[in-house]
Amino acid sequence: MIGIYIHIPFCKSKCPYCDFYSFKPDETQKDSYLKAVLRCLEEQKAQVKDTVDTVYFGGGTPSFFGGERIKAVLDCIKENYNLVAPEITVECNPSSASDEFFKVIAEAGVNRISMGMQSAVDSERKILGRLSKREETEKAIAFAKSHGIDNISLDIMLGVPNQTIESLDESIDFLLSSDIKHISAYMLKIEEGTPFYKMQSSFTLPDEDTVCEMYLHTVKRLSENGFMQYEISNFAKEGFESRHNLHYWRTEEYLGIGPSAHSFLNGKRFYFERDFNSFLTKPTIIYDGEGGSEEEFIMLSLRLSEGFSKEKFKKRFGKDPNEEIFKRAEVFEKNGLINITEDRISLTPEGFLLSNTIIGNLL
Numbered sequence: 001m002i003g004i005y006i007h008i009p010f011c012k013s014k015c016p017y018c019d020f021y022s023f024k025p026d027e028t029q030k031d032s033y034l035k036a037v038l039r040c041l042e043e044q045k046a047q048v049k050d051t052v053d054t055v056y057f058g059g060g061t062p063s064f065f066g067g068e069r070i071k072a073v074l075d076c077i078k079e080n081y082n083l084v085a086p087e088i089t090v091e092c093n094p095s096s097a098s099d100e101f102f103k104v105i106a107e108a109g110v111n112r113i114s115m116g117m118q119s120a121v122d123s124e125r126k127i128l129g130r131l132s133k134r135e136e137t138e139k140a141i142a143f144a145k146s147h148g149i150d151n152i153s154l155d156i157m158l159g160v161p162n163q164t165i166e167s168l169d170e171s172i173d174f175l176l177s178s179d180i181k182h183i184s185a186y187m188l189k190i191e192e193g194t195p196f197y198k199m200q201s202s203f204t205l206p207d208e209d210t211v212c213e214m215y216l217h218t219v220k221r222l223s224e225n226g227f228m229q230y231e232i233s234n235f236a237k238e239g240f241e242s243r244h245n246l247h248y249w250r251t252e253e254y255l256g257i258g259p260s261a262h263s264f265l266n267g268k269r270f271y272f273e274r275d276f277n278s279f280l281t282k283p284t285i286i287y288d289g290e291g292g293s294e295e296e297f298i299m300l301s302l303r304l305s306e307g308f309s310k311e312k313f314k315k316r317f318g319k320d321p322n323e324e325i326f327k328r329a330e331v332f333e334k335n336g337l338i339n340i341t342e343d344r345i346s347l348t349p350e351g352f353l354l355s356n357t358i359i360g361n362l363l
């Protein structure tokens, strides 16, 4: 089973913290992009021998691309790939998600929505440059449900300027009252080259300890309310984990279409150049080496709450993993950062906060 990722590089306006590849297009650019995606899907199909069980429209803002164009992409995938019982996700921004949009995509087969809300507090959303009001998120959820899409995920952000534990609680309360199935909680990272990077001195960010406290507070409140953590930043009601994202973390293969979209296919990693115009005329593929090494497998599985399993490693590589990893994990276990069983090593929520250091050390 593999996943297909379609990158939609369009946004109504650019949020000041964002370094994803996206820009404000005109309608002609949207149409040209649709043609290029369809062509690229047809060109790549010869490489894909496996069944496709997930499709994910990410971005950018796929809802801003429009329902009919999303439908056309899905029709093309259905025609050219072996699509079986798929999870089909579309990332939405409440400000560009109308009732009509959900009607069209639901009819096209979309069965999962991921909505970027970031905060339920208006003043925090304003700083983040998000255009929509809280009520628009509520409306978009209701529209999606009325067309039969009830597998809904909302994103929130931790460490936003001026955020406090109390204001975070307001966002968590909103999530818990929204009758959704999945939540992603990301920490704000100020990326070089973004407007936020230049503006840093003009706002007050919560300090690092407070952000860690926010993270652990979020994990606790969500798990008390039936959202189990299954990955560093992801929480779901039982059976509603993102099947598409699990492909990434379980080192399974996927095809990514669009400028900046990455693929792991037939053992190779590659991506399309981060350039809209070149994608329209002659997409340039940049090879990024072999994928699926032992190290990569261990590293990615430690992002998941299920952790790294000896048995799964053996099944995949035909040998036992180096026992040294389990020995190195002991010191972290003593500090409450790792759990160890006979078969597994998994990071605790406190361990997730130090995941780069711990994983680097284990490897």
Ligand code: SF4
Residues within 6 Å of the ligand: 010, 011, 013, 014, 015, 018, 019, 020, 022, 059, 060, 061, 093, 116
């Ligand atoms: S809507 Fe999403 S992709 Fe677009 S600029 Fe904002 S954060 Fe980036």
